[in-house]
Amino acid sequence: AQKVTQAQTEISVVEKEDVTLDCVYETRDTTYYLFWYKQPPSGELVFLIRRNSFDEQNEISGRYSWNFQKSTSSFNFTITASQVVDSAVYFCALSDTGRRALTFGSGTRLQVQP
Amino acid sequence: KAGVTQTPRYLIKTRGQQVTLSCSPISGHRSVSWYQQTPGQGLQFLFEYFSETQRNKGNFPGRFSGRQFSNSRSEMNVSTLELGDSALYLCASSLGPRENIQYFGAGTRLSVL
Numbered sequence: 198a199q200k201v202t203q204a205q206t207e208i209s210v211v212e213k214e215d216v217t218l219d220c221v222y223e224t225r226d227t228t229y230y231l232f233w234y235k236q237p238p239s240g241e242l243v244f245l246i247r248r249n250s251f252d253e254q255n256e257i258s259g260r261y262s263w264n265f266q267k268s269t270s271s272f273n274f275t276i277t278a279s280q281v282v283d284s285a286v287y288f289c290a291l292s293d294t295g296r297r298a299l300t301f302g303s304g305t306r307l308q309v310q311p
Numbered sequence: 312k313a314g315v316t317q318t319p320r321y322l323i324k325t326r327g328q329q330v331t332l333s334c335s336p337i338s339g340h341r342s343v344s345w346y347q348q349t350p351g352q353g354l355q356f357l358f359e360y361f362s363e364t365q366r367n368k369g370n371f372p373g374r375f376s377g378r379q380f381s382n383s384r385s386e387m388n389v390s391t392l393e394l395g396d397s398a399l400y401l402c403a404s405s406l407g408p409r410e411n412i413q414y415f416g417a418g419t420r421l422s423v424l
Contacts, residue, residue: 230411232412239417240399240401240417240418240420241314241415241417241418242401242403242415243415244412244413244414244415247411247412288354290354292411296359296367297342297344297359297366297405297411297413298356298359298369299344299346299354299356299413300356301353301354301355302353303353304353304354
């Protein structure tokens with residue numbers, strides 16, 4: 198069975214601080230995909246990134262960066278120089294290649310204070 | 312390009328009633344999935360439709376059902392509502408079987424009294 202753990206329930210930082218959201222996953226599949234989504238108060242889940250299990254290269258997109266380590270089954274997300282607009286709930290998710298059903302973690306609520 | 316559209320945004324029902332939620336996917340997307348989000352259980356997969364056929368189903372009772380139309384629009388139905396069905400129901404669309412990035416709508420918030 199697949200499982201995604203986001204141990205940080207809530208994180209509060211002050212604007213311009215860097216923050217890392219942790220994600221640990223479990224799967225028996227050798228081929229799988231990892232995702233991060235952002236859920237602002239409006240409720241819509243906003244897609245941020247997809248990574249497949251064969252691509253361990255880290256990725257940077259503006260202030261966002263992702264660190265994928267198969268050895269520790271982790272896919273962590275870092276926001277550099279956080280802004281108030283980054284305040285949201287962030288979800289890490291996992292799917293295998295056969296099914297598109299996403300298994301979500303419990304989410305991390307990020308509050309960025311001005 | 313318009314995103315995933317879900318209607319209605321809010322619903323209030325009483326126990327025992329049934330409800331139908333609607334989802335219009337992004338233009339050109341042929342796969343639609345439904346998820347339930349509650350404070351206690353988090354985000355859970357309900358089912359997925361492609362080409363009017365259910366392709367995957369999550370671990371939910373038979374009171375939860377869905378369908379997809381030829382234009383890829385989808386509906387989900389919950390019969391004999393229970394208090395525990397109160398949740399945010401999210402619809403997601405993707406291009407098709409070979410593409411697994413799912414784009415979500417804003418959801419329908421269902422309250423069962």
